[in-house]
Amino acid sequence: MYQLSGVTKRYRRGKATVQALDGVDLAIEDGGRLVIQGPTGGGKSTLLQMLGGLDRPDSGSVLLDGVDLATLPESRLTRVRAEKIGFVFQGFNLVPTLTAQENVETALVPLGLRPRERRERAGEVLASVGLGERRGHLPGELSGGQQQRVAIARALVKSPAVLLADEPTGNLDESTRDEIMDLLETLWEDNGLTFVMVTHDTALARRAPRLATIRKGRVTIREQVAGRG
Amino acid sequence: MFFTYLRRELRRRRKAALVVASGLALGIALVIVVGAVSEGMSQAQARVLQSLYGLGTDMTVTKAAEPPGEGQAQGRPRFEFDAKESGDDSDQSSDMVIVQGQSLADSTVAKVADQDGVADTVGGLSARVMKVNGQFTRGEIEPGQTPPGGGRGGDGGEGGSGGDRVRGGGAAFDVNSYTLFGTDVAQQDLGPLTSSSITSGRTFKAAETDAEVAVVDSAYAKEQKLKVGGKLTVSGTAYAVIGIATADSGDAAANVYVPLKQAQTLADAKGKVTTVYVRATDSQRIDAVKAAVQKNVPDTTVTTSADLADTVSGSLSTAADLASGVGRWLSVIVLAAAFVVAGLLTSSAVSRRVREFGTLKALGWRSGRVTRQVVGEALVNGLIGGALGIALGLAGAWAVTAFGPTLTAELGRGTGGFGGGGFGGGGPARQTAGRAVDIALTAPVSLGAIGLAVGLAVAGGLVAGAFGGWRASRLRPADALRRIA
Structure with missing residues (x-):
């Protein structure tokens, strides 16, 4: 699925230059599951953004199904994001003025579906994450766990090939965290997704079959025996 | 989705929307009132000149x-x-x-x-x-x-x-x-x-x-x-x-x-x-x-309506000068200020919505779609401002007509060509030179003025939308998400 070669990324923070990624080589197989861990500022989110086509490396290549996201024109990159990649963010990032249903529909807008089809698909996915009854609620009327479920539904409604999650349980309490992780793992298994997640949480990291640790822009991969809970 | 999103955002930011719309409304109302008063002045001057010339006369020829x-x-x-x-x-x-x-x-x-x-x-x-x-x-x-x-x-x-x-x-x-x-x-x-x-x-x-x-x-x-x-x-x-x-x-x-x-x-x-x-x-x-x-x-002197209009003095002339000078500039300044304020407020609103727009771009929304959303919101603000401005302008024009003063037009006074009424004149244009005519000030609002107001409202919305849209289009999803991480 993914093949990263010699990916380097620097950016300026004030007067200093931060080496976020330093020659990263990484392969993620189709349907695989990878957890990225590392200290704050180590380059975890930058790596996730490279995988999601949200940012481009200074050098190196990021191949997704053989297409180099590093050199793809902006319009095609936008199309790749719209069709193939689902994002889940730590802060949920829901549009506060739109209902749960409408938030899920925003992911289908770039695909040019008819409003009726959008509504039906969004309704089905919301039901699958247990929020069928809350589809008309605004994000402000939902709990943190429910908001993250809406965000997961939004990521999955377009049936992406890849699900990228950046600290998806970072804002949740322990019981809700486990609930969300169970949901994500179920969806991964059921949908045959390639699932990459950034987390600080060691307990969650242990649940993945592959762990990528990133320090000072360099990645180390460790295969591990995964287990839930 | 466009209209749902737009409606919800306007409702959520109704105070900011009202500020933007009110600014535009003030400018547009001023343009309507000043335009109407100017039109009233022109009509008053035309009536005064008609009383001298008659309808349809473009110029008179008299002996030099x-x-x-x-x-x-x-x-x-x-x-x-x-x-x-x-x-x-x-x-x-x-x-x-x-x-x-x-x-x-x-x-x-x-x-x-x-x-x-x-x-x-x-x-x-x-x-x-x-x-x-x-x-x-x-x-x-x-x-x-x-x-x-x-x-x-x-x-x-x-x-x-x-x-x-x-x-x-x-x-x-x-x-x-x-x-x-x-x-x-x-x-x-x-x-x-x-x-x-x-x-x-x-x-x-x-x-x-x-x-x-x-x-x-x-x-x-x-x-x-x-x-x-x-x-x-x-x-x-x-x-x-x-x-x-x-x-x-x-x-x-x-x-x-x-x-x-x-x-x-x-x-x-x-x-x-x-x-x-x-x-x-x-x-x-x-x-x-x-x-x-x-x-x-x-050996002839040719006097056009424009020449004669130059000889109109008195409070009508003063008011006409005020309307075309101070009034017009005031309208332009207020309108320009309203446009800039609307633009800055829209731009500031985009800054507060960085995460929202960054997320939408991450979901695959093109920059154009995000920009359209911002411009659409600004345009609706402009149209609301336009509607308020037209209402305010019509009320102002009505008040001027209802309570406006009676102006006096003094014809030909102090000008060589038309001076010397009475025996020194030469034809009605001259014989009436130096006389005063009372004219009630009116402020008629034409369809053209309403059209101009709508145009200004759209322009105001587009200017504001351009400010915000430009910011939104330049927003890179990675930067947007990094800034709020």
Whole structure:
């Protein structure tokens, strides 16, 4: 699925230059599951953004199904994001003025579906994450766990090939965290997704079959025996 | 999704939306009111000018002013009466018709008509009738004694020489002065009479080129108690009053209208006119026609409506200057400020929505779609501002019309070309020089003004949207998400 070669990324923070990624080589197989861990500022989110086509490396290549996201024109990159990649963010990032249903529909807008089809698909996915009854609620009327479920539904409604999650349980309490992780793992298994997640949480990291640790822009991969809970 | 999203965002940010819309509304309302007042001023000026010129006249041709000493053969009017015997208290009366200003040969009318760009011409003779009516009695000589040292001079009705004394005698008379205009009855669609409507009786017939008939201005008719069917005697000729004319606005161009030939006879000005009224074929060519007439018809002065408008002074002129100067600039400044504030507020709103727009871009929304959303919201704000502005502007224009002051237009005062009313003038445009006309200030709002307001509202929305849209389009999803991480 993914093949990263010699990916380097620097950016300026004030007067200093931060080496976020330093020659990263990484392969993620189709349907695989990878957890990225590392200290704050180590380059975890930058790596996730490279995988999601949200940012481009200074050098190196990021191949997704053989297409180099590093050199793809902006319009095609936008199309790749719209069709193939689902994002889940730590802060949920829901549009506060739109209902749960409408938030899920925003992911289908770039695909040019008819409003009726959008509504039906969004309704089905919301039901699958247990929020069928809350589809008309605004994000402000939902709990943190429910908001993250809406965000997961939004990521999955377009049936992406890849699900990228950046600290998806970072804002949740322990019981809700486990609930969300169970949901994500179920969806991964059921949908045959390639699932990459950034987390600080060691307990969650242990649940993945592959762990990528990133320090000072360099990645180390460790295969591990995964287990839930 | 576009409209749902737009509606929800406007509802959520209704305070900010109201601020943006109110700013635009203020600017737009000001533009409407200033525009309406300016239009009212223009209409008032046009009404004033129409009262001088008549409808459809683009310019007048008069004889060029001559150097002092020339062309003043008429001098002051002189009336001669024989004194009546003592005890005879019957009235004596005399009137005199004096051409106002300098006259042109009536062949000038045809010469002017031959010029390029001239559609129609008509000649007219403007005159003033001075009528003196009263008693003139002779003094009586009373024989008396011669005082020591000779006779005693006196003034008034008393005087004497030798031993006789003169007692009594003197004069008591009224002077009535009014304006008379000789109009070409064969061509009545041009000239001063077109600015009046016949409110009683009828106007001249084309065949009445030398008939002893008169149309009298309603104000003068009321003053002199003249009615249709009555008689008006001028220099011994009794004119049948066939119609009463009421000026459409302001004062009438003349008190009495008679056929041109009659006026020429009365004023002893056969074959003369004082003014040629000209209608151009194209209102855009007036300056060219003016130049052609001045070049090809010597010793004439050509006065266009624009020239005459320059001579309008008084509070109407001051208000018009204020409306076109201060008012217009104030509108532009307020509007520009409203546009900039709307733009900055929209831009600031985009800054507060970085995460939202970054997320949408991460979901695959193109920059154009995000920009459209921002511009759409700004445009609706602009339209709300436009609607408020139109309502406010209409209310303002209504208030100006309802409670606005009456303005005074002073015509021709202080300008060489039109100065010297009364005997120094030359045609209605000149004879009325120096007179004041009261005009009620109105503020008509045209459909064009409403269209302009809508255009400004859209422009305001687009300007604000451009500020915000530009920011939104430059937003990179990675930067947006990094900034809030």
